[in-house]
Amino acid sequence: MLRRLLMVAWVKSHEDNETAQSQGVTYTLETEKLAEKYLRNFG
DSSP states (O other): OHHHHHHHHHHHHTTTSHHHHHHHHHHHHHHHHHHHHHHHHHO
């Protein structure tokens, strides 16, 4: 989970990067779903 959150931060801070542009939205949305599930189970 921490790795995913760090990657979301990297995507946001590198908005001009081609990889961040092509994968960022999908990765961020999937991370949001996982984070919500994680918090329901462990939060």
